[in-house]
Amino acid sequence: MSLANRLALAAPQVRAVCIEANEFPRLSAQFGVRGVPHTVINRGGAFVGALPERDFVAAVLEGVGIPVDGAPGPGGPSTELGG
């Protein structure tokens, strides 16, 4: 969640929301949360696990439809984009 917060600090377009999954079970179920950290971009694309900065930024951009050169992309070792 630290990376999401740092993105929000750096980019005025970004809002980071850290959600306590157990406290909001309906919301967690809505976004298919089974493991944490579970990151959801614009309530669409999602990935599970902690990513390095470069991959996290790439996943956020891909989540809003912006292609990234050299990004691991969907199906990467710890990413699960889509849904």
Place this chain on the structure above:
Amino acid sequence: MTVIPEHVRAQLKARFELRLTGPVHLTLYTRPGSSRLILPAGLGCATCEDARQMAELLRDAAPEKVTLDVVDTNRDSGRADADQVNDVPTIAVGANGESGRIRFQGLPTGTEFPALIEAVERVSRAEHSLSAVSLAELAKLKEPTEVMVFATPT
């Protein structure tokens, strides 16, 4: 319930004294007086009182730097809507009087508490520590982008 024990409060005060350089504004969106019972969304708020205590302790650890605005969503639902806050309790962390774009929905305990402390310190220092490459990539974002991170206390 005391969310943060006295020795942690003292540690926090000492830490903030060293690390906070600029102002930080916290906004707590809450539903005061709500039952601690788990009720359907919009009725109860099991952790609102604890979240208030946590937000006040953060403010009290560095009152000269940290300000706190409490929004009662029962009385001011328009404010929550305008700030795009979806549920309570939510603590928003920002650098000025506006609702911050770093938010913690639910009581930030466990792994989330250090993240909240870090967020306060980073906002105070305007220190994102992202690489130039990351900043160049983020500059491609032209539309509002919400990054939701689900976490658990353990």
